[in-house]
Amino acid sequence: MLLKKQFTILALDDSPEDQETYRRFLRDQTDSYDIHAAYYAAEGLQFCETQWPDLIILDFLMPDLNGIQFIDALQENAKGRALPAILALTGQGNEEVAVTLMKKGVQDYLIKRKLTKRNFQLTVQRILEQVQLKQSLKIQQQWQQVLSEVALRIRRSLNIVEVLDTAVQEVKQFLNCDRVVVYQFEKNWAGNVVAEAVDLPWKRSLGVQVIDTCFQETEGRLYRQGCQKVIDDIYQAGLSECYISLLEDFQVRAAIVVPILLTPDNADELPRLWGLLIAHQCQNTRQWVDGSVLFLDQLSVQLAIAIQQAELLQRLNQELEQRAQAERDLRKQTQGQERLIQELAKTTTLLEQRNRDLDLFVSIASHDLRAPLRAIKNLATWLSEDLEAVLTPDAQQQFKLLRSRVQHMEALLNDLLQYARIGRVEDSTTNVCVTDLLNEVVSGLEIPPTFTIQIAPNMPELVTRRTALEQVFTNLINNAIKHHTREDGRVEIAATLEGEVYRFDVVDDGPGIAPEYHQRVFEIFRTLTNISNNDSTGIGLAIVKKLIELQGGTISLESEVGRGTTFRFTWPP
Numbered sequence: 001m002l003l004k005k006q007f008t009i010l011a012l013d014d015s016p017e018d019q020e021t022y023r024r025f026l027r028d029q030t031d032s033y034d035i036h037a038a039y040y041a042a043e044g045l046q047f048c049e050t051q052w053p054d055l056i057i058l059d060f061l062m063p064d065l066n067g068i069q070f071i072d073a074l075q076e077n078a079k080g081r082a083l084p085a086i087l088a089l090t091g092q093g094n095e096e097v098a099v100t101l102m103k104k105g106v107q108d109y110l111i112k113r114k115l116t117k118r119n120f121q122l123t124v125q126r127i128l129e130q131v132q133l134k135q136s137l138k139i140q141q142q143w144q145q146v147l148s149e150v151a152l153r154i155r156r157s158l159n160i161v162e163v164l165d166t167a168v169q170e171v172k173q174f175l176n177c178d179r180v181v182v183y184q185f186e187k188n189w190a191g192n193v194v195a196e197a198v199d200l201p202w203k204r205s206l207g208v209q210v211i212d213t214c215f216q217e218t219e220g221r222l223y224r225q226g227c228q229k230v231i232d233d234i235y236q237a238g239l240s241e242c243y244i245s246l247l248e249d250f251q252v253r254a255a256i257v258v259p260i261l262l263t264p265d266n267a268d269e270l271p272r273l274w275g276l277l278i279a280h281q282c283q284n285t286r287q288w289v290d291g292s293v294l295f296l297d298q299l300s301v302q303l304a305i306a307i308q309q310a311e312l313l314q315r316l317n318q319e320l321e322q323r324a325q326a327e328r329d330l331r332k333q334t335q336g337q338e339r340l341i342q343e344l345a346k347t348t349t350l351l352e353q354r355n356r357d358l359d360l361f362v363s364i365a366s367h368d369l370r371a372p373l374r375a376i377k378n379l380a381t382w383l384s385e386d387l388e389a390v391l392t393p394d395a396q397q398q399f400k401l402l403r404s405r406v407q408h409m410e411a412l413l414n415d416l417l418q419y420a421r422i423g424r425v426e427d428s429t430t431n432v433c434v435t436d437l438l439n440e441v442v443s444g445l446e447i448p449p450t451f452t453i454q455i456a457p458n459m460p461e462l463v464t465r466r467t468a469l470e471q472v473f474t475n476l477i478n479n480a481i482k483h484h485t486r487e488d489g490r491v492e493i494a495a496t497l498e499g500e501v502y503r504f505d506v507v508d509d510g511p512g513i514a515p516e517y518h519q520r521v522f523e524i525f526r527t528l529t530n531i532s533n534n535d536s537t538g539i540g541l542a543i544v545k546k547l548i549e550l551q552g553g554t555i556s557l558e559s560e561v562g563r564g565t566t567f568r569f570t571w572p573p
Contacts, residue, residue: 006287007128008034008051012044012070013059013089018112022057025120041065045073053084054131055124058106060090060097067097071104085131087123089115146170146299160310164195167303171279172197175292179250179280181205182260182303185273189220194275202282203251210246223259224273228293231255233285254281256288258296262308263371274307294379301372323350377406432466434459438493441473448487453477456494460502462573468547469571473506475540476567480508501553501570508566513559521557544569 011022019037026033036053038044041062047053060067067088074083086106090097091113098109107127110120149170164182172180179202182195196206231237232254234247247255256279261271277300279292323346330342384391384399391399438455447453462469473493480491492507513521522545548555548569559565 006032006034007054007131008036009055009057009124010036010038010044010047010053010084011057012038012041012062013057014039014063015059018059018089021115022120025117026124028117028121041070041073044070045077048074048077048084052081055085055087055128057124058086058088060088060101067106068100068104071101071106085127087127146174146295160307161195163306163310164303165197167277167299168195168197171277171296171299174295175279177279177286178202178282179205179252181278181280182275183210183278184275185220191275202280203249205250220259220273223257223276224261224270226259226261226271228259228297229255229257230288230293231257232287236285250280251282252280253284254286254288255279256293256296258293258300260300260304260307262304262311274304277303298372298375301375319353377403380406428465429463430466432462432464432469434462434469434495437466437470438473441470441477445474445478445481447481448489450488451481451484452488452490454490454492456492459493459495460497460573462502462571464571464573465551468551472544472547472569475544476506479540480506480510480565484508484510486510498570501572503568503570506567507564509564512561512563513557513565514561515559518557518559522555 009026011019013019013022016039019039023035023037026035036047036051038047041064044056058067058070062070065073067090071083071086083105086101088098088101088106088109089112090109091111101109107130108123110123149166168180168182179196179198181193181198183191184194185191190209190211192209193205193207196204198204231239234244234253234255239247258277259273260275260277262274264270264272277296279296327343327346330346380399380402384396388396435455438459442453442455477491477493481489490509492505494505494507496503496505522541545555548571552572553570555567555569557565557567
């Protein structure tokens, strides 16, 4: 959320004593109010021409205009802008006047002779909280619109130049700053401005190579760790002389610098610092609102995704071109059977490489999805901690629900990865005692003390892929426990030799499954319970089905509502 660091308040009252009272009450409450006094309505209107306040404290009876006349004049001068919040004050209570003022858009109405420090402070605080909420909602809508625009551009085009140009233009308009640039590092830690949005008369920097000795000495260590830099005034931020000189060359007085980090191939490595997303204020110093950094940080994640996709596509295109050239050369050099053999080998190699590329893509996509989830989870935690004193119980519950949904999404990603890797990871066969395997599975599950797991005594020994069979039993037994409606439930596991395969039955006495869902439960993302009350991702039975079918087996279920469920699958010996 974008939070203002200071509110501008215009106190419009012809009484110096009342003006001093307002000022004293407000200053006793907080130092985040910038208070201005006006003793005539005309003086107040003149102030609003140069500075639009967040709140106007309005004495209804002014020497030149009354409160309604002042609001009408302010509305005429607003030029389409929403009026500031208004707190009306009057010496005498008049219900008709109060109703008229409320219809004009006044937020609240107080009687001077009943005015106390507490009711005045609480009223001002409540009004400004409403102002802040409206401003925050409006800015968040604009924020999401910019992020959506960039994300849409990424989906529509892998042209990174087009994506970056769109991003800097949108950011500049959203932050209303003088310049926004994307800066890309080279191998020697020099770099170039590769995208820019800038107003005249400020110096253009697009295509300019920048050599910053600080980067060459530290290799951008702090930025590689995800740190941002917020500078309200380059002369008051404790910057080195060389850094100040560099910023002066580009006429910068205030700036925000956010790293653009690409996910490394090796999880043990730091993210790769591709470049920086930078916002400049050139005309004057600027006190950046808190949410500006958060906005740029989230946008940098979107840009990192676009850059990583573009780099991956470029590598794939280069590899495809190399392979295509090799195939052309091969066709020229070989004939007959030799040519067919060589082309078959080439096709096999290409297929293996495609499989590796697909594995790489799944891994990269997983990291790129986890990064914003971690950011959302951290932001929710920080916000709930920082705002704990002012959050309502409902708001605290919403933050808790947000963190729960993020945790569910992380579990969903893990299950998706597991599902995508089935059949792609080597799992050698070994001798498996099914009784021992089931005992290990049961000991690893969280089972209520009154729950019974019954394993039949005639379990076979198989030469099979142990991990796959373990995953099947784990999912089926865990589902029977998790979806049971009683603490004293029962699960029975039996085995029967049918021809050349074994048939395993996992039977529970749970709530059962209606016939119309018997096939749908094996579909990916299908769960029969609300995710708000269940940690199921809807992928477990899809994983089970895929594992069994890869072994050449089949799975089915028998169930009636209220009479338990039997999952029956076959497995080769």
